[in-house]
Amino acid sequence: MMRARGVSKEPGCSWVEMGGQVHAFYVENNRHLLAVEIYKKVTEMLDSAKAEGYVVDTRWALQDGPEEEREMGLAHHSEKLAVAFGLMGGPSGKPIRVFKNLRICGDCHGAIKLVAKVYNRDIILRDANCFHHFSNVNCSCYDYW
Template sequence: LADALGRAGLVREAEKLIESLSMEASASMYRALLAACRVKGDTETGKRVATKLLELEPSDSSAYVLLSNMYAAASKWSEMKLARIMMKGQKVKKDPGFSWIEVKNKIHLFVVDDRSNPQSESIYKKVKDVIRDIKQEGYVPETDFTLVDVEEEEKERALYYHSEKLAVAFGLMNTPPSTPIRVIKNLRICGDCHNAMKFIAKVYNREIILRDANRFHRFKTGQCSCGDFW
């Protein structure tokens, strides 16, 4: 029920429900609610939820990242920087993000701004083509996910070469048209990449199945199976 309330944007009601439980709330409950606060833009509730989550799991890097994302989305740069300082103070390190895709029985691994693949030049060109095509369909980069207070153009460029976008571009290049593209990511997919995947699936008539740290995402015809809540 708390999950359903969070999906509906009723984050304060979900918070009250969790607090009223007779059993101790789990970290996963607070983590899901914190993600909902980020989507809703409720920084006040999000701060309380993050505090509860960190009491349960003080070394959970995802809590700090979600908190930073939430403040960045609200352009609260000082609070975002404070969350990062707190993370460093607790000596918590963010796990490096990477995505991988299997093509012709071979695993291809990508990290952000990765140029180690032999096809990297073609992959980067493909990403540019993909961004151009999905922008024509209505995609707008969600630059609040860059977590930096810089010009919009720089923020957009910082988003283009996330590991999952590189993996999907590689899949578009190396798999037959209309066939599914399957990608696995070790961390939670960021909101901009999630939005981009919906457009890519629609524009290129591909089903994209992406497994991140939270759940499976099945992108098809411009929609995701998660209902934009993850």
């Protein structure tokens, strides 16, 4: 129906600056030179978060289909890719700063809170609505996003 009416949706994009260069990520995008390593880091990151109590919230999945596909789609949201990249290359102890053109979904919000705790890193994510400063297992928005 959207195509028939000529309506288009802006794709979700997250970006992080590292080494003076901006790295942009889109959902399930494999174009980055380090895509294979980034996806491995996402898996490691989410496995570590699950060990701390993270449960994938598939209500935020945009596609229909089997539960595993919905979980995989959520795992590859742009902000998770950007955070994984930040964990790979950012200096230990320094905050990871991610920017997003749309609002962060509830699943990513919950996951990134636990990732901040597991990796003992502050993660600052600016989405379309506000700044989220994830530290330990808390967010500056008090989960009111």
